Amino acid sequence: MTIANYYRPGSVSEALDILAAHGADLLVIAGGTIAMPLINEGISLPAEVMGLRRAGLDTYTRRGDEVILGATLPITRLVEQTDVPMLRAAALRTASWSVRNMATVGGNLFAPPPAGDIAAALLALGATATITGRSGTREVALDDFWTGFMTTVVAPDELLTSISVPVTSAATSFIKFGRKRDNTPAVVTVAVTANLDNGIVRGARIALGAAGPHAIRASNAEAAVHGQPLSASVIAAAADAAAAECEPFTDAVATDAYRRQMVRLFVARALTQLDASASTQGREA
Amino acid sequence: MASVIVNLEVSGRAVEIIAAPLTTLQSVLRNQLGMTSVKEGCRQGGCGSCTVLVDGEPMMSCLLPVEDVAGRKITTVEALSTPDHLDPIQRAFLDNNGYQCGYCTPGMEMIAKALLEHNPSPTRDEIVDALAGNICRCTGYQPIIDAIAAAASAGQEATR
């Protein structure tokens, strides 16, 4: 099937009109880094495609105590403009320079695991998705954004338009473990934010990537550290809890068993790094 | 089918092309404009052999609908040399044996060009980071890194 039309709306409302006219048959792309490989290989054969590059969603705004990321903000622009260390770290660990110039922050929320490292960081940061339809906008916490593998709460007549990230003074730690140093799908990704009050954890969010059908919270691990100091035994208990509660899968990159072991290892490492400094970001390969 | 007319600048030349919907920049450059330095290795954005510069920024042309770069300035390796003159990056690749089969070479040179424009004095680590999206199956990468490092110091020498 050759592609009949490629729509390039100049605004969100124009985009929503096109969506309404074509419904579920319309493939929506932004950076194209997920969809174009499938179209090029003949795996995806859409009749109609809509690209969002011109729709005005590529902004980065600081507003009071939150940062608003436009859904089609290219990842390179995020790196250049953000002062949120965890976002910068996750962005730099995503793909390669050329792909980062094209891929978008919002697109990362739709990336199939093991991809979606920025999604894991956003989940740890407590971000909220803004979803727009013709009847208006609604906000959905990222905790509730995904409903399963490659499925989200975004309805066929809606678009993800922005993601807002609360500015935090929490300590943060981000580790992506891949089989090579860069441009590699994750074996596991761990993103942690924690409010530390005199060494006691007052609230932690531990997000895992490549360890489930989408980015997930390791809530049992979070409970294990809440109200505790980050001692070796507390960290070990949290790491064990994360390993038990995650839902890893086997693919060409790693087996589920190996991913589970790496969740344990890197949750422990991320929590340890958290303790060592207020905000540390790193790569593991 | 709704083909469109797209105007862009490619390696210093203003061009007007007709493209079917979602035709990639890679396809236009190779098949319509004869810019065959732009290679095709995977069409997945994974090998980097299709790398071109869009307003100076490296992108994977195999993933880029040509309509999305209408009005932009595209640079390919064809722009780097004339019959009498090689870009210092190309001279450095020659002198440091930064190639074997040559298939990844244009993509490597494009990334090198972008890198040295952004960062004229990169560390070896920064060169390696920049090359993360470009695969070479022949050289083991060291001669390519050497070539880019050599081009960087030649550039620094020239500006002194």
Next chain:
Amino acid sequence: MSEETLSVVGQSVARSDGLGHVTGRDIYTFDRTFPGMLHLKIVRSPVHHARLRGVDLSEAEKVPGFVRALSAADVPHNVYTILGLIGVEPEEEFLLTPVGERVRYKGEPIIAIAADTEAAAIDAVAKVRLDLEELPAVLDMDDALAPGAPVVTHWGNNTFMYEGHNCRRVRFGDVDAAFAKADYIVEGEYRTSPIEQAPVETTGCIAVPAENGRYTVYTNTQALYFSLDNTSIILQVPGNQLHFIGGMVGGGFGGKVDVIVEPLATLAAMKTGRPVRYVFTRQEEMQVSSTRASETIRIKDGVMADGRIVARKVVNLFDCGAYSRQTPYSITKFAANAAGPYFIPNVYVDAYCVYTNRTPSSAMRGFGITMASFALEVQMDKIAEKLGIDPWTLHFINAYHNGDIKPHRKVVEDATLIETMQAAAELVGHELAPELKRMTSAPRSTEGGR
């Protein structure tokens, strides 16, 4: 000739293709396009093992841009076996699988479709209906050799036959007697995976009708003459009707020696009268094109307390996949080198070419020897560790000398392992014991025996 008269040796000489590579002006196979060029895409088996009961092209033929489908009936001599050129039997693989025959690996070609555009060809391929009666498949070598395994070949067992034997055999001395006298027995099992060569440029060619009934084929094969000769045999046309142009290859490493695209593309050009482009997508390159064979190498060595290896028994299973292609040749090379660059007086090798329903394997860098080296050298490390012997000493003691007989009865000439190790030791700053420094590769008789 004195050194002053040498103008190339010892000089840094620019490569002749360097300028073209760095300016991007060298023309690779698919940098070419021709007016009216058709795109060839292949209907491939979606399952590991099945009997092909029928093919329905009716929906595919309706796709706008569809031009021609090729099936087994269109192929004049429908046999693909690269070693057939040098008389190696059996003829076991089809270019396109006929109805009634079995497909033996996932990805095996059944129908070729030529269309005006790549998209139309992909579309038409997707609309071909195959009637396949799925059969049990075997994907593991030990399973393939077990009684009751699904049989891949058409001669009833899952091994290539070497002159009536089910493996390539080397018999030298008496390993059982030597094992009985050995001070130590050291065993190891070494497994390697199939490895895809993954050149950045995928495999492919463009076949173009030329003048006087000839065809020009632009190809990135590593084996231009093999390709021309095989195409001539398969299409039953004289070699002088084919003009093969190649040599500008974007990486091969053994992945472009299988002559897998030229016969079909040329046939399509003959049947349509138009240029035909057949190039592997990256997915085809990974899954369909041949890989280095996976191997399971089991070594049992008999070693004396002083470190001399006196006996070696090797059983090696090579997974050739669904068709043997070049693997039997690779195994012969392996068998000849199973003792490594060492003198071992008793050697027993059984090297099997095992058929499974996997993608056929074939050549890759060091074909047959690379994985042998891996296994043998890890085995040497194991021996050194078990005996508590310095690894350098172990290698020197066992290194072969000129005049030694190798297990396949070849006399060693130009041995340089000892000298190479001495140079390596110096380079890394390792001080060798004096007796090791004194050794040479000269025949043992000149050094007073072993």
